Amino acid sequence: MTPELAAVLMAQALRLAERGCLSTHPNPRVGCVVARDGRVVGTGAHLRAGQAHAEVLALAEAGARARGADVFVSLEPCAHHGRTPPCVDALLNAGVGRVWVAMQDPNPKVAGRGIAALRAAGIEVELGLMAAEASRINRGFVSRMARGRPFVTLKTGISLDARTAMAGGESQWITGDDARADAHRLRAEAGAVLTGSATVLADDPQLSARGLTELARQPDRIVMDTRMRVPSSARVWGSGARRFWLVGAPPVQQPPDVEAVVVRMTREGVLDPDAALRALAEHEVNAVVLECGPRLAGAFLQHGLVDEIVAYVAPMLLGHEARPLAHLPGMERLSQAVQLQWQDVRQIGNDLRLTAQLTPV
Numbered sequence: 197m198t199p200e201l202a203a204v205l206m207a208q209a210l211r212l213a214e215r216g217c218l219s220t221h222p223n224p225r226v227g228c229v230v231a232r233d234g235r236v237v238g239t240g241a242h243l244r245a246g247q248a249h250a251e252v253l254a255l256a257e258a259g260a261r262a263r264g265a266d267v268f269v270s271l272e273p274c275a276h277h278g279r280t281p282p283c284v285d286a287l288l289n290a291g292v293g294r295v296w297v298a299m300q301d302p303n304p305k306v307a308g309r310g311i312a313a314l315r316a317a318g319i320e321v322e323l324g325l326m327a328a329e330a331s332r333i334n335r336g337f338v339s340r341m342a343r344g345r346p347f348v349t350l351k352t353g354i355s356l357d358a359r360t361a362m363a364g365g366e367s368q369w370i371t372g373d374d375a376r377a378d379a380h381r382l383r384a385e386a387g388a389v390l391t392g393s394a395t396v397l398a399d400d401p402q403l404s405a406r407g408l409t410e411l412a413r414q415p416d417r418i419v420m421d422t423r424m425r426v427p428s429s430a431r432v433w434g435s436g437a438r439r440f441w442l443v444g445a446p447p448v449q450q451p452p453d454v455e456a457v458v459v460r461m462t463r464e465g466v467l468d469p470d471a472a473l474r475a476l477a478e479h480e481v482n483a484v485v486l487e488c489g490p491r492l493a494g495a496f497l498q499h500g501l502v503d504e505i506v507a508y509v510a511p512m513l514l515g516h517e518a519r520p521l522a523h524l525p526g527m528e529r530l531s532q533a534v535q536l537q538w539q540d541v542r543q544i545g546n547d548l549r550l551t552a553q554l555t556p557v
Contacts, residue, residue, distance in 0.1 A: 212241040219412035221387035222480035228254040263291040272301040298330035302341035336483030345473035347483040359518035374545025375508040388416035392492040494523035
């Protein structure tokens with residue numbers, strides 16, 4: 197098989213993996229293609245935790261044609277029993293000839309064991325084709341497994357002068373309908389939304405993902421609440437999602453069906469952002485969209501816990517007295533600036549969506 201054809205088939209496996217972007221949480225997104233003599237004879241995508249994995253679906257479609265075939269899979273096949281049997285066993289039983297793996301699974305339960313099992317059985321394994329693309333698709337899962345915390349996207353709607361609300365708190369709506377619809381998809385793809393008690397008390401947001409007919413589950417809703425001020429009646433506690441109340445001490449009372457998670461406090465008497473993220477990772481949260489006020493946004497930025505910023509920029513000016521994107525005290529020199537690297541710029545309706553990743557200072 198030529199390198200060019202192999203790249204085409206792996207690209208197809210990656211597109212299949214993306215079908216699970218709204219539904220596989222907390223599992224990774226995986227796609228698989230079975231090809232015989234360069235022709236596709238089976239495809240599969242993992243769509244939901246507990247359901248069949250991509251390799252099993254692709255092999256079932258290929259049937260007897262899988263024997264001696266090339267298999268392209270976006271993530272290392274599992275070799276352990278979870279909610280479903282090991283995919284390595286399915287590949288061995290099908291008698292495939294060669295397996296192309298985009299990236300090794302960062303899950304310690306797998307982490308090379310699947311590849312080793314295939315090679316031990318005499319099956320040739322090619323590792324690393326389009327690995328960067330595969331890692332991007334599963335950046336939340338990779339972050340949880342490799343760093344012990346979710347991938348964090350700070351999402352904000354701002355004016356051209358980087359203001360998120362008027363001085364009195366008025367902010368509905370800075371951005372237009374198209375930008376807000378795009379933000380709902382951002383929430384759904386991350387699978388979790390994190391905010392602070394100040395935002396809940398001021399705006400009473402739902403933080404749900406709406407307008408997506410293909411949505412399989414609502415994103416987790418997470419509130420950091422040092423002083424346990426958020427009432428049970430808050431709309432953020434609406435049904436249809438896992439809900440986590442991050443607090444500094446066990447609450448006397450808590451909203452029904454909401455899990456209170458006690459988080460370590462900082463010396464300043466607020467919840468430690470890093471401890472909060474690690475607690476969420478223990479609850480199998482892969483990625484979060486951080487939607488909050490300037491103080492919490494600043495705390496995450498100053499702790500180096502924001503991986504990406506997605507800013508929806510409206511063509512308006514709110515003035516210097518309006519509220520900023522983040523509260524970052526103590527910055528007096530350019531050398532102290534939070535450094536960013538542009539990833540994407542595009543127009544969404546009448547607004548711009550700017551995507552930037554954090555880079556080390």
